[in-house]
Amino acid sequence: MESCISCKPLGFGCMRLPMLENGEVDHAQFCNMVDLFLERGFTYFDTAHPYLDGKSETAIRAALVQRYPRSAYTLANKLSNSCFKAEADIRPFLQTQLDACGVEYFDYYLYHALNADYYKKFTACRAFETVQQLKAEGKVRHVGMSFHDKADVLDEILTDHPELEFVQIQFNYADLDDPGIESRRCWEVCRRHGKPVVVMEPVKGGGLADKLPPAGKLLFAQAGLSPAAAAVRFAAGYEGVAVVLSGMSTLAQLEENTAYMRDFAPLSAAEQAAVERVQALLKRQDSIACTACRYCTAGCPKAIDIPALFACYNTSQVYEGWNSEAYYEANTLHGGKASDCVRCGKCEAICPQHLPIRELLQTVARRFENEDSI
Ligand code: SF4
Ligand code: SF4
Structure with missing residues (x-):
């Protein structure tokens, strides 16, 4: 199946934009970041109304939409749980998002952060039917979801809703086999359903970049990698991953990320080995030395995972x-x-x-x- 997402594999996550001391987005720096991102051939921007309390959307309008033709970029936005209470709220909410961003349509529209609980609400509010109508009217071009729950829940949603075109999951080398997050299993479910994957949190909120322990940084330096490059390229190298989102806050971060992703190449065997050494190092930091063998779960009378x-x-x-x-x-x-x-x-x-x-x-x-x- 042809992917609905066709672009260079780095996306600009607009949830941690550069900010001024007065609490407003640093427009000048954001403009410079947008310019360099586009100049280097990247096109995918991702936002949501709750990001920066609505300021992410309006900052995108000022720095991107009002300065570039619509064909120069693609824009993803989301239907967030906190932004609607009933079916009747969804259509006007999407219109406020279009107005805030200053666009006629979103290239990608996602049900935001679905989990088992939100899925029930989105279903009860007929969100899936409403957004498909909005797609038919041309207000959104492709419909997907972002997801934060276990792989079985993802499987259930994709089975119920084969019309979903792509899935955004949390995926990084530290969470790959984390039993609470199940990144690998979620990725496998996406592959089984033939859905392109958008990766979020490739550097785990900075924990695998600047905040990586010094021993991890050293291991990557020996392999000629920066921690951020190792994490983003690790995620982008997985089959079916269409784009990896990075929530960039400074021009320097954007310069670095776009430099190594401009001519993306998956990690070499030596670089992959460095990632595995860092994975082992992080595992040793665990306060509870559980190996996730799951021997304990079957007999628990309270079904505690x-x-x-x-x-x-x-x-x-x-x-x-x-x-x-x-x-x-x-x-x-x-x-x-x-x-x-x-x-x-x-x-x-x-x-x-x-x-x-x-x-x-x-x-x-x-x-x-x-x-x-x-
Ligand atoms: S049996 Fe022990 S090591 Fe295995 S999953 Fe349970 S707590 Fe973790
Ligand atoms: S109820 Fe508590 S002690 Fe008993 S099996 Fe479950 S987790 Fe263990």
Whole structure:
């Protein structure tokens, strides 16, 4: 199937734009970034109404839409959960987005951050039918979704909605086999359904770039890579990945990213080996040494996804500011919270790592379920 996304494989994620001290977008710097991005042959811009409280959309209008012909770029926007309550809200909301961005249509329109819970609401509000009507009217050209939940939920949505043309997933070398996020399994589901993949968070909110531990930076330097280049090229090298989004905040970041992605080449064997060494290094930083073998889960009377909750906790400890809370919520949506543990001990009897699971779950509960600690 021909991909609906055809562009150089780096997209400009407009959720962390350069800001001035007065809280406004740094228009001059953003213009320079837009200019260089387009000059180097890249065309894909991604926004959503909640980004920068609506300022991302209006900044795009000023720096991109009013300065370049419509054919020079493609623009993705999203139907966000927080922006509608009922079916009747969707159509006027999309019109406010078109007006804010100053365009007649969006090239790509995504159901934003779908998970099992949001999927129910989007279905009940007939979002899928409404957006298809808007597509038929030419207000959006291609319809997809961005996704934050487990691979089985993704499979269910794509099975129910074969009309979706592409999927945006969180995908990076640290989350690949994370049991709380399941990046690899989500990518496999997309491949099975024949959907092009848009990658978000390739550097995990900076955790795999500037904030990577010094030992990781050294390993990449020895392979002639910057941490950001390693992470973005790792994601872009996967089959079916059409574009990797990078939320760039400075001209320097944009210069670096566009330089190594201008003539994109997948990682060489030596570069891939460096990524694997860094993956192992990051794994050793985990506070809870769970190997995700899942021996413990089948016998739990409270259906607690123990390795997934431990993974959320590990992530929250290593990647400060990362959205582990959202993943904890997605993993416990239908019960199975850490605090549900009845301390029967069945899991500990079977754990090959001899982890004090009951005690650790209390720590996890304190981290994610105590309002004061979140
Ligand atoms: S001790 Fe808690 S987590 Fe372990 S099996 Fe029993 S209820 Fe489940
Ligand atoms: S049995 Fe132990 S190591 Fe395996 S998934 Fe459960 S907690 Fe993790």
